[in-house]
Amino acid sequence: MKLATYNNGRRDGQLMLVSRDLSQCVAVGAIAHTMQQLLDNWALFAPQLQELSDALNTGLLQNAVAFDVNQCLSPFPRAYQWADGSAYVNHVELVRKARGAEMPATFWTDPLVYQGGSDSFIAPTADIPLASEEWGIDFESEIAVVTDDVPMGVKTEAAEKHIKLLMLVNDVSLRNLIPGELAKGFGFFQSKPSSSFSPVAITPDELGESWADSRVHLPLITHLNGELFGQPNAGVDMTFNFSELVAHVAKTRPLGAGAIIGSGTISNYDRSAGSSCLAEKRMLETIADGQPETSFMGFGNTVRIEMLDHEGNSIFGAIDQKVVQYHPE
Structure with a gap:
């Protein structure tokens, strides 16, 4: 449903x-x-x-x-829990390579997850209000699952039965604020403003055979300013599936019903499929040419994130948003 x-x-x-x-x-x-x-x-x-x-x-x-x-508001206008992973480790590897940093071997065996702000999500067709273009405004096209009550210490093989819904995500990121925050050794906060979810949340059975191995085996399509930006397949190169992410997050705490767990930016080794965020494209440009050519988003720029079934029908509806300047009241 x-x-x-x-x-x-x-x-x-x-x-x-x-x-x-x-x-x-x-x-x-x-x-x-x-x-x-x-x-x-x-x-x-x-x-x-x-x-x-x-x-x-x-x-x-x-x-x-x-x-x-x-x-439509966000399917969950607010939630008790929003934790976002980075399940496509090739994306993380690329980030570190662009800045000349080695990647710890544990990144391939232990998922990266951060706890995001869940008290306010942006509606799927609402503007994204931000105060400055200097913050390095970026979209991140992702998939998220929603769970019922998950017991602490749930095993991976038992975690999938707790996945009740799936949604698409625009995990808005402020790239120029991230380095300063990470340098403090305490994680993201100001660099991660309110996220957005697809108009519709679906039960996994709606995906048919495209839901297998706790992965969604379909392309996630992103348009930037009306032009195709990327369509990597979400089922390809996903190092940690959703069951593994849920089990990881629940290792030391139970999850309450309505907990939202994100996949992180969808990314394929086959770069011909494009990217799901501007940062990845800028990284590829840096590796190839020594510096990025693509700019981050500015006021008036639009992003559209959608997933189609094999017949070309929209599954979740589209996240379709414009970045605008925020003016405090």
């Missing part, structure tokens, strides 16, 4: 059930008012929503209305 959160004037929005072709939707407040309420009671509510989803997809719901992506 496919789910979205409409803006109803309340902070956590209204949970909506969306048809497979993203054409129709229906409010499901009689079952669950919000996405978080659904995840808190997944075992009880999900079977009820699946029955409604089957009816919606066969045209049997008389109260269905046209789905409007511009009414």
Whole structure:
């Protein structure tokens, strides 16, 4: 099934059930008012929503209305947990190579994860407000999973059953602020503003055979200012799959229902597929020519992130955003 959160004037929005072709939707407040309420009671509510989803997809719901992506908030307007990994280690290797740094061998055996800000996510078609272009504005096209309650110490082989939903991500990054923060030895904070998620969250079964080995085996397509920027396959070169990421994050703590775990920037060794962030393209230019040619994003620039099925249909809807200058009130 496919789910979205409409803006109803309340902070956590209204949970909506969306048809497979993203054409129709229906409010499901009689079952669950919000996405978080659904995840808190997944075992009880999900079977009820699946029955409604089957009816919606066969045209049997008389109260269905046209789905409007511009009414969507983030599927989770806020969340208890947002942890982003870096599962495509070739991307990390490239970052370090560009600055002449060796990569520790443990990066291939132990996932990199940081804990992001989850109290405020940007709606999928809303502007990205930032105060300065000098911060080095970048997008990062990713996939994320959402879990139910995950026990501490869950084994990798048991982790997949806790993955209930998937979303696309734009993990906005401020590249020129990152070096100073990392130099302090305490991780990201100011360099990671609010992230964005796709209009629709889906259950893994919606991907059919494209969901295998806890990976999504489809290209993730990014357009920058209306031009194709990259379409690397998310199932290729993913060093750590989502089950491994969930088990890693839950090693020393339980995860609460609604925890969001990101894949990190999608990246393939085959560079002909393009990239999923500006930083990677700049790294490749630096390695080839000694300096980057591509600029980071400026005010007025747009980014669109989307995934299509094998028939060319949008699966999650598109993250479609413009960077604008933030003016404090």
